Amino acid sequence: MKATNINQFKGDLKTQLQIWAESKIDGIFPTKPQVRGILKKGLNNYMYRVDDKLDKMIDNSLLFLGDEKGMIDTDAVFDTFVGMFKEMDIKEYKLGMIPVTVGKGEIVATIPHNPLLDMIVGDLGKVTISAEDILEIKSLL
Numbered sequence: 001m002k003a004t005n006i007n008q009f010k011g012d013l014k015t016q017l018q019i020w021a022e023s024k025i026d027g028i029f030p031t032k033p034q035v036r037g038i039l040k041k042g043l044n045n046y047m048y049r050v051d052d053k054l055d056k057m058i059d060n061s062l063l064f065l066g067d068e069k070g071m072i073d074t075d076a077v078f079d080t081f082v083g084m085f086k087e088m089d090i091k092e093y094k095l096g097m098i099p100v101t102v103g104k105g106e107i108v109a110t111i112p113h114n115p116l117l118d119m120i121v122g123d124l125g126k127v128t129i130s131a132e133d134i135l136e137i138k139s140l141l
Contacts, residue, residue, distance in 0.1 A: 002074045006066050009074060009141075010058045016140040018047055020133075028124070035120060078138040082131045105131040 004012075022040050029035045047054075065080060066072040082105075090103035100109045107129040111117060 003071050004074050006059070006062055006070045006072055009062075009072060009077075010055055012141055013058065013137075014047065014051070014054060016137055018043065020137050020140060024133075028127075029121075038120060074138075074141060078134065082134055085134065086131050 021043055025036050025039045025043070029039070061081075062072055062077065065077050085103075086105035088103040088105075090101050093100045093102060095109070097112055097114075098109050099112075100107060102108075109127045111121065111124045111127065113123070
């Protein structure tokens with residue numbers, strides 16, 4: 001058990017999420033430093049823009065897992081979340097122009113073709129984030 005204050009957890013989670021995402025960008029584009037730079041800048045700007053939304057989403061998600069003093073067991077939080085994520089029925093969403101499916105332990109973003117995206121990232125097809133990736137983020141905390 002790793003007891004943590006929810007506010008501390010939010011900050012740590014967002015920081016480690018960004019570090020993890022940047023390492024994934026490095027892995028996807030090992031020979032394209034300019035693309036890595038553009039995507040990391042976009043990630044940073046996106047994280048800044050949605051900071052309040054992320055805080056609210058994390059607060060709402062932890063409402064039933066924390067105590068009245070704002071403390072949570074981070075191991076239990078991740079284990080509970082991953083278990084629910086693996087059991088979740090597949091749902092379809094849109095993040096801007098990118099169709100995303102979430103459920104059964106995976107988040108799959110299908111990268112559409114358009115001249116700008118093709119110029120920046122090429123033909124990626126699909127990008128998948130799995131329950132194992134979430135456990136990797138847990139290990140970074």
